[in-house]
Amino acid sequence: MVDSSSLKKTPFYDAHVKHGGKIVDFSGWLLPVQFKGMSEEHNFVRTSCGLFDVSHMGEFMVEGPDALKFVDNLITNDASKLNVNQVLYTPMCRDNAGVVDDLLVYKYSNVKFFLVVNAANIDKDFAWCNEVKNKMKADISLKNLSDGFAQLAIQGPKAESILQKLTSVNLSQIKFYWFCEGEVDGAHCIISRTGYTGEDGFELYFKPSEGLHLYDSILKAGGNDIMPCGLGARDTLRFESKLMLYGHELDDETTPIEAGIAWTVKLNKPSFIGKQILSEQKEKGTKKILAGLEMIDKGVPRAHYDVYHAGGKVGYVTTGAQSPTLKKFIALAYVPPELSRLDSVVEIKIRDKFLKAKVVSLPFYKREKK
Amino acid sequence: MSNVDYNIPEDLRYTEQHEWLRIDGKTAYVGISDYAQHESGDIVYVEFTSGVNQTVDAHEKMCVVESSKAASDVYSPVSGKVVTLNVELEDNPEIINEDPYGEGWMFEIEMSNPSEAQELMTAAEYKKFIEEAIS
Numbered sequence: 001m002v003d004s005s006s007l008k009k010t011p012f013y014d015a016h017v018k019h020g021g022k023i024v025d026f027s028g029w030l031l032p033v034q035f036k037g038m039s040e041e042h043n044f045v046r047t048s049c050g051l052f053d054v055s056h057m058g059e060f061m062v063e064g065p066d067a068l069k070f071v072d073n074l075i076t077n078d079a080s081k082l083n084v085n086q087v088l089y090t091p092m093c094r095d096n097a098g099v100v101d102d103l104l105v106y107k108y109s110n111v112k113f114f115l116v117v118n119a120a121n122i123d124k125d126f127a128w129c130n131e132v133k134n135k136m137k138a139d140i141s142l143k144n145l146s147d148g149f150a151q152l153a154i155q156g157p158k159a160e161s162i163l164q165k166l167t168s169v170n171l172s173q174i175k176f177y178w179f180c181e182g183e184v185d186g187a188h189c190i191i192s193r194t195g196y197t198g199e200d201g202f203e204l205y206f207k208p209s210e211g212l213h214l215y216d217s218i219l220k221a222g223g224n225d226i227m228p229c230g231l232g233a234r235d236t237l238r239f240e241s242k243l244m245l246y247g248h249e250l251d252d253e254t255t256p257i258e259a260g261i262a263w264t265v266k267l268n269k270p271s272f273i274g275k276q277i278l279s280e281q282k283e284k285g286t287k288k289i290l291a292g293l294e295m296i297d298k299g300v301p302r303a304h305y306d307v308y309h310a311g312g313k314v315g316y317v318t319t320g321a322q323s324p325t326l327k328k329f330i331a332l333a334y335v336p337p338e339l340s341r342l343d344s345v346v347e348i349k350i351r352d353k354f355l356k357a358k359v360v361s362l363p364f365y366k367r368e369k370k
Numbered sequence: 371m372s373n374v375d376y377n378i379p380e381d382l383r384y385t386e387q388h389e390w391l392r393i394d395g396k397t398a399y400v401g402i403s404d405y406a407q408h409e410s411g412d413i414v415y416v417e418f419t420s421g422v423n424q425t426v427d428a429h430e431k432m433c434v435v436e437s438s439k440a441a442s443d444v445y446s447p448v449s450g451k452v453v454t455l456n457v458e459l460e461d462n463p464e465i466i467n468e469d470p471y472g473e474g475w476m477f478e479i480e481m482s483n484p485s486e487a488q489e490l491m492t493a494a495e496y497k498k499f500i501e502e503a504i505s
């Protein structure tokens with residue numbers, strides 16, 4: 001059992017227990033790792049719909065005349081290209097291009113942006129944003145609203161039809177990575193067509209006091225087409241789709257170029273934090289690069305296992321599992337660029353054995369677009 | 371707290387590592403309990419670290435069971451000689467989840483010291499042990 005005395009609960013803790021969730025400590029939060037079973041939940045999201053409580057995520061509000069200037073200096077992606085009501089995925093880096101965190105940027109206007117950051121990094125990110133703000137002497141107010149927001153993710157091909165039953169907002173008009181505000185079953189929400197599963201879906205942000213009933217009303221609206229899902233399925237879903245998990249693929253010592261998300265680094269922006277190192281890496285290459293591996297020998301690759309080639313240690317696994325969709329043992333791993341070509345063979349040290357794996361193309365799984 | 375009722379057959383013996391032991395004359399069959407398979411979640415891989423005809427001591431590692439969450443070791447509850455390994459599990463590890471006390475058995479040991487088996491927990495003792503672990 002988890003010692004819960006010092007841990008935080010989301011507004012839906014009681015609902016998780018009621019629905020049979022197996023509760024674990026996830027970076028200081030009591031959250032369900034699974035309900036019926038990880039692979040069952042995983043497959044249900046791929047084919048129907050899953051409901052995730054992600055209230056632990058952090059939310060910051062940036063407001064003021066310099067909001068756009070601040071955000072564009074902070075992140076590697078280009079906020080100036082965003083339309084009102086559009087969402088952007090981006091890393092934010094330090095001067096050495098190491099990733100402080102990866103986040104979503106919501107544009108309300110050029111003077112108002114909403115940032116969504118990882119739970120484990122809220123304090124670090126808020127300190128970093130304030131440091132950047134002060135250094136730039138940016139005329140903005142920066143607020144950490146994390147305690148004031150609950151968040152639910154409704155993910156899977158049936159997400160739209162299920163959520164549509166609870167709102168008069170025409171959801172089909174919201175494109176992927178866009179958002180609006182509106183009522184869902186009486187609660188005022190940010191309705192965002194985003195997610196962390198590789199499927200279509202929505203994320204709702206709302207005041208806990210207004211939306212306590214939403215967990216159950218969404219499950220009720222979905223009936224047999226939806227099931228509550230835990231962090232276990234969330235992890236395998238994002239992993240198959242090669243979505244980054246901070247602390248695994250990304251960290252303070254790793255750059256977005258190394259992580260294979262160069263598409264989030266816009267070097268044509270006049271300036272932003274980390275630009276110099278990222279420009280050099282884009283031009284000259286990096287010492288390590290994220291690759292997708294598939295086991296040739298039988299074994300389960302896991303995070304932190306070492307990768308070997310020709311008798312020497314050359315890299316490490318960041319995430320590994322049996323893919324519930326593909327039924328194969330797969331991993332994301334940092335390897336030298338010369339070993340990142342398709343069909344390159346490396347060895348993963350699993351316990352005391354060196355087991356062969358080959359480089360495969362990423363993502364491991366891609367949904368069919370309608 | 372837990373509303374799950376675990377299957378704990380009366381005629382088996384159990385260890386604190388959640389292995390079960392079925393005594394059949396001089397030999398014993400070993401697997402992991404319903405509670406253990408439930409706690410592991412979906413089992414995706416089984417690797418035997420011991421071979422047939424090998425002599426093992428009680429508490430010696432026999433195989434590794436990997437679930438979607440983690441790898442865990444399975445030990446022999448008794449000393450003796452390995453008679454059979456259920457190699458079927460290497461190809462179909464999910465059998466352990468589906469039938470932990472039946473088709474999901476892991477290995478058969480010819481016991482060199484059968485009294486060791488009598489020191490293991492009875493079903494009633496094991497039930498109490500689990501209840502204390504999850505309360």
